[in-house]
Amino acid sequence: MLNVRKVRKDFPILKTGIIYLDNAASSLTPEPVLQKMLEFYCHYRANVGRGIHHLSQKASEEYERARTKVADFINAKSENEVIMTKNTTEGINLIASGLKWKKGEKIVTSLIEHHSDFIVWLRVKNNYDIELKTVRPKGSVEEGLLDVTDFEKIIDDKTKLVALTHVSNVLGVITPIEEITKIAHEHGAYVLVDGAQSVPHMKVDVQKIGCDFLAFSGHKMCAPTGSGVLYIRKELSEEVEPLCIGGGAIADVEHDSYTLDKSPRRFEAGTPAIADVIGLGAAIDYLQKIGMKNIERYERKLTTLMYEEMTALPNVEVYSPDPEQKIGIMAFNIKDLNPHDVALALDVSANIMVRSGHHCALPFIRGLLHKSGTIRASTYFYNTEEEIDKFVSALKEIINSLVE
Secondary structure (H helix, E strand, C coil): CCCHHHHHCCCHHHHHCCEECECCCCCCCCHHHHHHHHHHHHHCCCCCCCCCCHHHHHHHHHHHHHHHHHHHHHCCCCHHHEEEECCHHHHHHHHHHHCCCCCCCEEEEECCCCHHHCHHHHHHHHHHCCEEEEECCCCCHHHCCCCHHHHHHHCCCCEEEEEEECECCCCCEECCHHHHHHHHHHCCCEEEEECCCCCCCCCCCHHHHCCCEEEEEHHHCCCCCCCEEEEECHHHHHHCCCCCCCCCCEEEEECCEEEECCCCHHHCCCCCCHHHHHHHHHHHHHHHHHCHHHHHHHHHHHHHHHHHHHHCCCCEEEECCCHHHECCEEEEEECCCCHHHHHHHHHHHHCEECEEECCCCHHHHCCCCCCCCEEEEECCCCCCHHHHHHHHHHHHHHHHHHCC
8 A cells, every 4th residue: 555645755845845747757756766876976986897996896786786676677587688778768769770770661650659759760761761650549639549450550571660658648548568569579570668658657567568679767767867778678689789889888899890798788888877877776666665556556546536627627628538548647728728828827826847838749749639739747656636636726726817
């Protein structure tokens, strides 16, 4: 059982009285994570790898322990399948630049993707003369539901990669990723999953999904900014050319040649963000202690409450599927009000933090929803039902004072 009152004490910023509903952009960071990072700086601040002295040995040990924690967290077969990055975007770009593309191959994605899982494939298309196919949501655009049968029609033996978000950062809708992965593999295609919005909120098992690549960010799951992960299935590590090479990534160097090390070191050239990675490991400890099932169950309760209260408001247009098909992300607009004006009003009048704009998803927001932007409220396990009620009450006040 999740004790929200106890959990909230771990987040110093919540003591200021803010209501933080911008978790899809970045989560808050709890004290245990901050303390673990401070421990590194205060007690064993040194570079990782190859150092003989005890500070370097301790830093390397903690850094690699974090990698093992990540591997366990997503149920990878080995820690060697876990590459440390600075965020989801870097992980996706590493795959886009590292695969060996051939003219005439195909990439399949969707129109509900974050730009980081969309424009990279446009660049591959333009640079290598690759065919790019995008799947539209089925039925109501506002729900963003992707139909497996649409992927059955598009994925064929020319398809090299299927790249999809696990959870939409605009609608919170959950993609049927396991079924799509099976279809892709039947045609010999790789599957890359953007897990930025799923890994922080639900149990993600790479072996159960069957994906070949998974990218996600630490800063959305209680870890510091600058920490992220790219999972590459062991059998494919040699199929991906590293984006950067240099110190730490090599097994041997001659005056006219070099040999790269095995994964994950081949992908981690240079000095990494050591404290941030150690912080990511601490964040995983924190989430595991609470329990991902408990987090998912509690957030579903918040999602249902927010959906029911918001869809009952007059002059509010909510873009969302049924709560059972999503996580706690709610995009909406209030009649003809500018989304930024609404977000600012919530901040100034009620100390409520939300996001406004196109959410790095212009093909969906502008191309399908035909909006210039939306307001987006997003929850995490430290939010409360009382905060949802206050948020909805603040929306009512805005409607009463600004909507004619």
